[in-house]
Amino acid sequence: xxxxxxxxxxxxxxxxxxxxxxxxxxxxxxxxxxxxxxxxxxxxxxxxxxxxxxxxxxxxxxxx
Amino acid sequence: xxxxxxxxxxxxxxxxxxxxxxxxxxxxxxxxxxxxxxxxxxxxxxxxxxxxxxxxxxxxxxxxxxxxxxxxxxxxxxxxxxxxxxxxxxxxxxxxxxxxxxxxxxxxxxxxxxxxxxxxxxxxxxxxxxxxxxxxxxxxxxxxxxxxxxxxxxxxxxxxxxxxxxxxxxxxxxxxxxxxxxxxxxxxxxxxxxxxxxxxxxxxxxxxxxxxxxxxxxxxxxxxxxxxxxxxxxxxxxxxxxxxxxxxxxxxxxxxxxxxxxxxxxxxxxxxxxxxxxxxxxxxxxxxxxxxxxxxxxxxxxxxxxxxxxxxxxxxxxxxxxxxxxxxxxxxxxxxxxxxxxxxxxxxxxxxxxxxxxxxxxxxxxxxxxxxxxxxxxxxxxxxxxxxxxxxxxxxxxxxxxxxxx
Numbered sequence: 001x002x003x004x005x006x007x008x009x010x011x012x013x014x015x016x017x018x019x020x021x022x023x024x025x026x027x028x029x030x031x032x033x034x035x036x037x038x039x040x041x042x043x044x045x046x047x048x049x050x051x052x053x054x055x056x057x058x059x060x061x062x063x064x
Numbered sequence: 065x066x067x068x069x070x071x072x073x074x075x076x077x078x079x080x081x082x083x084x085x086x087x088x089x090x091x092x093x094x095x096x097x098x099x100x101x102x103x104x105x106x107x108x109x110x111x112x113x114x115x116x117x118x119x120x121x122x123x124x125x126x127x128x129x130x131x132x133x134x135x136x137x138x139x140x141x142x143x144x145x146x147x148x149x150x151x152x153x154x155x156x157x158x159x160x161x162x163x164x165x166x167x168x169x170x171x172x173x174x175x176x177x178x179x180x181x182x183x184x185x186x187x188x189x190x191x192x193x194x195x196x197x198x199x200x201x202x203x204x205x206x207x208x209x210x211x212x213x214x215x216x217x218x219x220x221x222x223x224x225x226x227x228x229x230x231x232x233x234x235x236x237x238x239x240x241x242x243x244x245x246x247x248x249x250x251x252x253x254x255x256x257x258x259x260x261x262x263x264x265x266x267x268x269x270x271x272x273x274x275x276x277x278x279x280x281x282x283x284x285x286x287x288x289x290x291x292x293x294x295x296x297x298x299x300x301x302x303x304x305x306x307x308x309x310x311x312x313x314x315x316x317x318x319x320x321x322x323x324x325x326x327x328x329x330x331x332x333x334x335x336x337x338x339x340x341x342x343x344x345x346x347x348x349x350x351x352x353x354x355x356x357x358x359x360x361x362x363x364x365x366x367x368x369x370x371x372x373x374x375x376x377x378x379x380x381x382x383x384x385x386x387x388x389x390x391x392x393x394x395x396x397x398x399x400x401x402x403x404x405x406x407x408x409x410x411x412x413x414x415x416x417x418x419x420x421x422x423x424x425x426x427x428x429x430x431x432x433x434x435x436x437x438x439x440x441x442x443x444x445x446x447x448x449x450x451x452x453x454x455x456x457x458x459x460x461x462x463x464x465x466x467x468x469x470x
Binding site: 012013014015017018021025026027028029030052053055 | 107109364365368369372390392394401403443444445447448451452455
């Protein structure tokens with residue numbers, strides 16, 4: 001499983017960080033840092049919640 | 065009676081999320097999504113932001129194509145259809161096309177509609193901003209270089225003002241209260257927001273009362289104030305709040321709030337009628353994180369979260385869970401982003417950025433010994449950290465320590 005961010009869509013609203021703080025962190029300049037691009041299976045639920053919560057639909061999970 | 069039909073009334077964000085969540089959680093029975101607007105479900109935040117920007121045609125805010133929706137929801141999509149009544153005994157929703165829809169579980173997500181200036185509804189050049197059609201009309205007016213007057217210095221009106229200023233158009237914002245946004249964020253914060261308008265050349269006038277509009281040949285020409293003056297205008301955008309869409313529930317037995325006629329729910333978003341839940345802008349609910357304070361939120365994140373929760377609870381009431389999301393909204397003004405988490409009613413508000421001599425605004429809200437709110441302007445890295453602290457019922461002392469003050 002890999003997290004992909006569409007940088008054209010992401011505006012750094014931070015909902016993903018609220019859902020999955022181990023995977024995402026918004027930076028001072030508003031850009032999104034993915035802390036772990038290849039999360040473990042036990043983080044799937046949090047990753048899916050983050051994808052679902054994104055107001056700009058900037059996140060996708062790609063199966064490896 | 066139908067064995068199993070999940071009906072969602074209202075096809076904006078909360079309604080769409082409710083329908084999607086039903087399918088995602090494995091619901092295989094019949095499903096119907098009823099929406100009053102003719103458009104397929106679309107996203108509202110861009111309407112007062114990117115949609116108003118100059119340049120090539122704006123991006124289509126529709127969430128999903130009709131085909132995608134049909135594939136994802138496998139249900140009965142009824143756009144351009146209003147609910148006109150609810151009979152909880154027969155478990156039936158009456159629709160504007162004269163048909164009825166039986167339900168075994170129902171989510172009401174009819175949202176709210178923008179308040180207008182009474183008597184000005186037929187006047188050309190006067191708009192609210194709630195729907196896609198509103199946004200199209202406002203964008204067209206901005207394209208023609210309209211002198212813009214915004215009535216109400218709330219978030220929507222302020223975003224429109226910012227959009228018009230970005231096009232270098234003259235903009236006046238009229239606010240009845242001495243400081244804008246006092247109810248949403250408090251007084252100091254309202255002043256900080258007001259400063260953004262003034263820094264960008266928007267003529268913000270507070271403590272003024274609109275007495276009427278002037279017009280010629282059915283088109284608005286100006287806004288009259290109680291001091292006798294008139295501000296010339298080609299475009300008037302009224303941003304004076306919204307009212308929940310619940311007229312259709314008047315005789316249904318659903319409890320409506322005495323102040324605004326929103327639906328009064330319990331913490332699981334149940335309305336009290338069997339199988340009937342509510343979500344989003346239409347719903348009042350007692351928030352467990354804030355001492356059971358009854359609140360009705362008009363935020364994107366709330367609509368999304370409650371749409372999902374209401375569907376899960378409606379389909380599995382035995383394991384219904386409470387709505388626990390910490391309120392969060394954002395608003396984009398000029399080149400700044402205002403973000404707020406928590407609730408604004410506080411016993412103390414500390415403007416931490418001022419104490420630390422920091423340029424970018426950050427304030428914390430306290431109730432009792434707990435952190436209950438945070439507002440930032442252009443500090444995107446901070447806000448979600450405070451949201452998590454509020455979610456975990458962090459103490460005031462913990463919040464101050466994290467902020468670097470004490």
